[in-house]
Amino acid sequence: MFRRPPAARPRTRAPRDPSRTRGALLQAAARRIHEAGFQATDLDAILAEAGVTKGALYHHFAGKDALGYAIVDEVLADLTREKWLRPLAEADDPIQALIAIVRNSPLDPDAIRCGCPVNNLAQEMSPVNGAFRERIARLLDAWIRGIADALARGRRRGFVRSDVSPDDAATYFVALYEGYVSLAKGVQDARLLASGQAQMVRYLESLRPASPRGHGRGARQAG
């Protein structure tokens, strides 16, 4: 036997970084849960993908449920903020911003297969777990409210018809979006979601004032 060097483990085994470990755990868990669902995802798969062991998981989280709660509160909340709330908050014209988001939504097979992570978790966990239900409800509410607020601001600025209810329109749009994503996942057909995007754009454009006639940017027909 050779005398093994003091650091026998893989070279420079990455200096301790608790917050990085915690983040890797959250990201890995979110990925697997997005693909297979919360209950069907076993901890070992998460640990393998995160590259840590069970000790690390139970050091950072009280259990599988707590990990799930953190995913809702942190990962999914961040995704929602980055994809929806921030672009809407920064845009002048909410309709234009929403259309851009819809058009940029992915249509690749993985996206079709996995659907919307928020909706997935909501459908699976809301009926059976009160803690999940509350957190998911908060998240969905923030999502809808963010759109509603943007529509209300846009209405004041003349980008949105004055007879649309921001709350109703925001809820309607989110329902339509989630519905198309769910349907495309159910029938496993990207074309359905592609046509759905076109329909969503049509709906959004129907919220515009009839004919502002020279409101600066000419609403040119998108190809």
Next chain:
Amino acid sequence: MFRRPPAARPRTRAPRDPSRTRGALLQAAARRIHEAGFQATDLDAILAEAGVTKGALYHHFAGKDALGYAIVDEVLADLTREKWLRPLAEADDPIQALIAIVRNSPLDPDAIRCGCPVNNLAQEMSPVNGAFRERIARLLDAWIRGIADALARGRRRGFVRSDVSPDDAATYFVALYEGYVSLAKGVQDARLLASGQAQMVRYLESLRPASPRGHGRGARQAG
């Protein structure tokens, strides 16, 4: 020890009726799965609710998966037929029929909590099980096609605007419906679904010809 009478078991233990047993199994399983999901439902709960034992289940079905397939092909297909396809096939005016279905959809807490059984199973099982995926896709396709066919017939008879695409409108409507049901389940609020029903009715009415002006039944404003 007393000599026990020949029939010691509960009185008249119901004569053997295989198809009834099979049906009880299917109904019990469908109920539990609707409430808790397929993977989270354990066989013992199904057996308890059906009032039979594991031997009966494995006599009628090859396993848990086969039971799930049968639920899609039989229970959910029947539900879809009875709630959507038959009323649509029997109605002259598809829009009126769809509005009636929407208005009659339940709003009680259980319905809000559990959502749509078809969509639930689709979201849970489509990404992880090919056999489920195919069956669910067939079911969703039949549902959408049934609405599309009814809209096409209604268009020929003047009940539907001639510039609407039956396929697109049917898909749009189903997405909207599933989306509202999912959202209401996610935020656990019946009011959201109630307002959603009103919005769905609005959409359906927007499919009517501009002003048929005396088409027999006057389209009176619903209260």
Next chain:
DNA sequence: CCTGCGACATACTAATCAGTATGTTCAGGC
């Protein structure tokens, strides 16, 4: 340089649950 605690790793436990093996009952054909 030692020490104590945070940050992990490893090995084990315990419970759940789908599936199976085997036994029992019933109903109809002969």
Next chain:
DNA sequence: GCCTGAACATACTGATTAGTATGTCGCAGG
């Protein structure tokens, strides 16, 4: 009346998997 197979019932097995117990490592403070 018996006999065979369908229609169940019961008890068990095996595998998966969340959670735990315990050990080790490394950095910070004294």
